[in-house]
Amino acid sequence: SSGSAGTSGTRFDLEKETELRFEVEAGERVQLELFSGMAEVFGSELNRNKKYTFGPGSKIAVFTWHGCTVSLSGKTEVAYVSKDTPMMLYLNTHAALEQMRRQAEKDNERGPRVMVVGPTDVGKTTVCRVLLNYAVRLGRRPTLVELDVGQSSVSVPGTMAALCIERPADVEEGFSVQAPLVFHFGSTTPGTNIKLYNKLTSNLAEVFSQRCEVNRKASVGGCIINTCGWVKGSGYQALVHCASAFEVDVVLVLDQERLYNELKRDLPHFVRVVLLPKSGGVVERSKDCRRESRDEKIREYFYGFRGTSFYPHAFDVRFSDVRIYKIGAPSIPDSCLPLGMSQDDTQLKLVPVSPGRDLTHHVLSVSSVEDEAEAGAGQSRGILESPVCGFIVVTAVDTQAQVMTVLSPAPRPLPRHTLLIMDIRFIDLK
Ligand code: ATP
Numbered sequence: 001s002s003g004s005a006g007t008s009g010t011r012f013d014l015e016k017e018t019e020l021r022f023e024v025e026a027g028e029r030v031q032l033e034l035f036s037g038m039a040e041v042f043g044s045e046l047n048r049n050k051k052y053t054f055g056p057g058s059k060i061a062v063f064t065w066h067g068c069t070v071s072l073s074g075k076t077e078v079a080y081v082s083k084d085t086p087m088m089l090y091l092n093t094h095a096a097l098e099q100m101r102r103q104a105e106k107d108n109e110r111g112p113r114v115m116v117v118g119p120t121d122v123g124k125t126t127v128c129r130v131l132l133n134y135a136v137r138l139g140r141r142p143t144l145v146e147l148d149v150g151q152s153s154v155s156v157p158g159t160m161a162a163l164c165i166e167r168p169a170d171v172e173e174g175f176s177v178q179a180p181l182v183f184h185f186g187s188t189t190p191g192t193n194i195k196l197y198n199k200l201t202s203n204l205a206e207v208f209s210q211r212c213e214v215n216r217k218a219s220v221g222g223c224i225i226n227t228c229g230w231v232k233g234s235g236y237q238a239l240v241h242c243a244s245a246f247e248v249d250v251v252l253v254l255d256q257e258r259l260y261n262e263l264k265r266d267l268p269h270f271v272r273v274v275l276l277p278k279s280g281g282v283v284e285r286s287k288d289c290r291r292e293s294r295d296e297k298i299r300e301y302f303y304g305f306r307g308t309s310f311y312p313h314a315f316d317v318r319f320s321d322v323r324i325y326k327i328g329a330p331s332i333p334d335s336c337l338p339l340g341m342s343q344d345d346t347q348l349k350l351v352p353v354s355p356g357r358d359l360t361h362h363v364l365s366v367s368s369v370e371d372e373a374e375a376g377a378g379q380s381r382g383i384l385e386s387p388v389c390g391f392i393v394v395t396a397v398d399t400q401a402q403v404m405t406v407l408s409p410a411p412r413p414l415p416r417h418t419l420l421i422m423d424i425r426f427i428d429l430k
């Protein structure tokens, strides 16, 4: 089953229910080709005699249900075949979800709402991708709900999003991101503002439920919710909150019995909590690796990805033309809160930011809230509940001239004038 070197790369003959795992070296690219049989990458089928290219740092598994021959060319850090994969269990999980969708169709009910949880580096994002792919390959229209603010698969870091899945993920590029619903969170960990995190989870659940009411396919397709690896304390409470906000039917717990037991104890009895093993192929990622992939995600937003290059615009924005807010006032002791105000209020409060040099390199979300609706009292509700329509990065600030230079995917003017500041910075080296 292992390879032999040749001009066309290293050949691997894979037996049924095995997978070829490989990692691409830094600064390198690896090409994969399927010669015979059938194979899939995280639930997306490979076409025969097509070359797939994976960039530096990619960590890939090529799985086959019935056996296949593939080749790899380029510099891999590791490449080995494993017979020990949990794919059969993941397929069974998919089959159970599909059964629920069929039942939902028959009974005019809604399809399964599934939350995938577990500590970091257990393959949560990958399991979501596999389950979504299997569902959409059967003609379903499941929704991906992305709650991982550190490593979002839908939008830039610091956001929470929902995406209707209409076709399998591209083997090289993942799911096509058209018209996602994106909310501004503003930081890469939920702990920065857990009240806001829970509030935005509720917002997403509400929007998804509204969509299900008017769209039968979306309702039957259900959703797969990807979560953060923070499973203790407030992180755990956020999972419980999510389960209730989305009224999830199924929770898939990857690799952690303690979390499984806690959720079984704390969630209503009708919620099916299932413990699944992680794949031995899942690769741990260092802090640096995570930071790099966050950076890459922002770079892709402005400059495009592989075949598709975008040409972002740089222009000046007058301070007087925009309103910049940070969500959440710094927390202060309860005893110091003004009468009638709670800690919740401070975490969801919109704090106006006066532009200064320290804005430089920050990512700002452009809120879709109507400019007029935003003025006056009660504004905070509108802004928190409005999705974002895009992102800009502040590349320079001139306090003297009262302008800032921004990097924007679209030419001036900005589509809206309410901006929300993220903790996240992006240094544009291009
Ligand atoms: P995080 O805690 O960062 O959210 P996660 O639990 O979502 O991580 P994944 O992102 O799904 O984990 O997987 C981590 C890495 O391992 C990814 O780069 C993914 O491509 C890779 N990976 C997952 N499954 C396999 C496998 N079977 N073989 C090889 N690589 C894999």
Ligand code: MN
Binding pocket: 124, 125, 126, 148, 151
């Ligand atoms: Mn993940």
